[in-house]
Amino acid sequence: MNTLPLTPLYITSGEPAGIGPDICLDLAQFELPPESLRPLVVLANKALLQQRATELGKTITLLDYQKQSEPAQTGQLYVKDLPLAQPVVNGKLDSANAAYVLAQLTEAARACMSGEAAGVVTAPVQKSVINDAGIAFSGHTEFFQDYAGVPRVVMMLATRQLRVALVTTHLPLKDVAAAITKQRLTQILDILIHDLKTKFAISQPKILVCGLNPHAGEGGYLGREEIDIIEPVLAGYRAQDIDVGHALPADTLFTAKYLKDADAVLAMYHDQGLPVLKSQGFGEAVNITLGLPFIRTSVDHGTALDLAGSGKASSSSLLVATELALQLAARYESAV
Numbered sequence: 001m002n003t004l005p006l007t008p009l010y011i012t013s014g015e016p017a018g019i020g021p022d023i024c025l026d027l028a029q030f031e032l033p034p035e036s037l038r039p040l041v042v043l044a045n046k047a048l049l050q051q052r053a054t055e056l057g058k059t060i061t062l063l064d065y066q067k068q069s070e071p072a073q074t075g076q077l078y079v080k081d082l083p084l085a086q087p088v089v090n091g092k093l094d095s096a097n098a099a100y101v102l103a104q105l106t107e108a109a110r111a112c113m114s115g116e117a118a119g120v121v122t123a124p125v126q127k128s129v130i131n132d133a134g135i136a137f138s139g140h141t142e143f144f145q146d147y148a149g150v151p152r153v154v155m156m157l158a159t160r161q162l163r164v165a166l167v168t169t170h171l172p173l174k175d176v177a178a179a180i181t182k183q184r185l186t187q188i189l190d191i192l193i194h195d196l197k198t199k200f201a202i203s204q205p206k207i208l209v210c211g212l213n214p215h216a217g218e219g220g221y222l223g224r225e226e227i228d229i230i231e232p233v234l235a236g237y238r239a240q241d242i243d244v245g246h247a248l249p250a251d252t253l254f255t256a257k258y259l260k261d262a263d264a265v266l267a268m269y270h271d272q273g274l275p276v277l278k279s280q281g282f283g284e285a286v287n288i289t290l291g292l293p294f295i296r297t298s299v300d301h302g303t304a305l306d307l308a309g310s311g312k313a314s315s316s317s318l319l320v321a322t323e324l325a326l327q328l329a330a331r332y333e334s335a336v
Contacts, residue, residue, distance in 0.1 A: 006038050007118040007333075008065070008078070009325055010111060011318075012104040013044035014123030016088045016097055018303030020044075021052045023315035024123060028060045028077040030319055036326035038118060039078055041065045043104040046081040048088055055090075055309045067116075080107065090309040093126055098133035101125050105140065109147040112294035118329035119295025120144075121321050124303045141169075141289050144296055152184075153291035154191045156264070157274060157300060158324070159281030163264040164273040165192050165290065176269045177225060180212060185233045189266070193242065195290040196263060201331045204243060205263040209234060211247035212268045230268075250276075283314060286321040288328075295328045297321040 011027065014020030024042045032038070042049070046062055053060050065078040072078050082103050085096040111117035122140050130137040137143065145153045156165040167188050168179045189207070196205040210216075211230065213223035220227055230247045237244040248258070253265065254276045267273025278285055278300070285300040299317040307313045 006070070007115065007329075008039040008041045008068075009119055009121065009322070009329060010080075010108045010117045011040060011042045011121045011322065012108055012123055013042055013049070014104070015093070015101060015126045015129070015303045015305075016045065016048055016084065017090060017092050017094065017308060018124060018126065018305050019307050019313035020123035020125075020303065021049055022056060022308060022311075022313045023299075023318045025049065025053055025056065025058055025060055025077065026315035026319065027322065028058075028072070028075055030322065031074070032071060033323065033326065036323070036330055037071055038326065038329070039065070039068055039071045040322065041078045041080050041117075043080050043082060043107055045084045045088075045100070046079045048084065049077075049079060051088075052309060056311050082107070091305040093129040093132075093305070095129050095133035098130040098135055101130060102135065102137070102143075105143050106147075109144055112296075113148065117294075118333065119297070119325045121318065121325050122296070122298040123318060124299055124301060126303050126305075139170075140296075140298060144289060144292055148292050148294070150291055150293070152187045152191065153289050154188055154195075156192070156288045156290055157277050157285050158288060159277060159285050160320075162259065162277050162280060164277045165264055165266050166268075166270060166273065167266060168269050170270065173269065173271075177212060177223075180225060180229060180268060182229055182233050185230065186236075189233070189237060189244065191291040192264060192266065193237075199290075199295065199328045199332050200263075202263050206243040206245075206261055207264050207266055208245045208253050208258055208262045209247050209266045210250045210253055210268055210272055214249065216247045216249045283316050284320050285317065286324050288324070295325050295332055297325040297328070 013024045061076045065080045108120040196202045212225045217223045217226040226247045287298040289296040
C-alpha cells in the first residue's frame with residue numbers, strides 16, 4: 001500500500017447516541033508524537049460534534065477535511081462530515097441512524113484500501129441497533145475482514161506491557177475445543193508472526209502459547225488437544241527456527257518469569273487471556289485487528305450510553321489506540 005508521509009489517520013466516531021462523539025472531541029487536545037505526525041480526521045456528523053462540544057463546555061474549532069497536508073493545531077479537529085438520518089438524543093438508540101454508523105466504516109475501509117488513509121481507529125458501535133435496522137452486522141472486525149476480502153483475521157488486545165492474541169474469539173465455551181484445529185492454529189500463527197514483523201517491527205518475535213486444558217492437558221489425562229493438535233503445530237514453527245514456545249498452562253504462562261521476554265501471548269479462547277490483560281490495563285487497552293492490509297485499532301470499551309454528554313466518559317483508551325495506530329502506520333508504511 002503506497003501512502004504519503006502525511007496521509008491522514010481516520011477515526012470513526014461510532015454510535016452517535018453513545019460516548020464516541022465525546023471522546024473523539026478530546027483528540028483536539030492530543031499532542032502527536034513528533035515521529036508520528038500526521039492529520040487526524042474524525043468521521044462524524046459535524047453538527048453533532050459541535051452540539052456535544054457545547055454540552056461538554058469544550059471550545060473546539062471543527063475544520064472540514066479536504067486532503068489537508070498539515071496536522072491540525074491544538075484546539076482544532078478535522079472532520080469528514082457525514083449526514084445523520086435523525087437528530088440524536090444522548091443515550092437513546094435510533095435504528096434510523098444505523099446507516100450513518102455503517103457509512104463511517106465504509107468510508108474508513110475504502111480510504112484505507114485505496115491508500116488515502118494510513119489506518120483507522122474505531123470508537124464503539126452498538127451492534128443491536130444496527131441489526132434492529134434490518135442490517136446484518138456482527139462487528140467491526142468482521143466488517144473490515146469482508147471489505148478487505150481476507151480469509152482470516154486475528155484479534156489481539158494490547159497494553160503498554162502485554163499483547164494477547166486469540167485463536168478463537170466470541171464462541172460459547174462448549175464450542176471452543178472443536179474450533180481449535182491444526183489449520184486454524186496455523187493460520188492464526190502465520191498472521192500473528194507476519195504482523196509482529198511488519199506492523200510492530202519485531203524482527204524475531206517470541207510468542208508464548210497457552211494450552212487449552214487445565215495444566216495443558218497434563219499428559220493427556222485432562223484432554224488430548226495439546227498432544228494431538230497444538231504441540232504438533234508449534235513444533236513445526238520451532239523446526240523453522242521461529243521462537244514459538246510449548247503449550248503452557250495459562251496459570252503458569254501469565255507470570256513475570258515467562259512474560260518478561262515475550263513479544264506476544266497466544267490464548268486459545270477469549271476469557272483465557274483477556275482478563276489478565278485487562279486487569280493490568282483496563283481503560284488503556286487497545287484492540288488491534290491483525291491480518292488486514294491496513295492498520296486498525298479500537299477502544300476496549302462499549303458505547304456507554306448512560307455517559308453520553310455527561311462529561312464523565314474517559315477518552316484514555318481512544319488516545320492510546322490513536323497513539324498506537326500512528327506508530328504502527330509509520331512502521332507499516334516503511335515495511336511495505
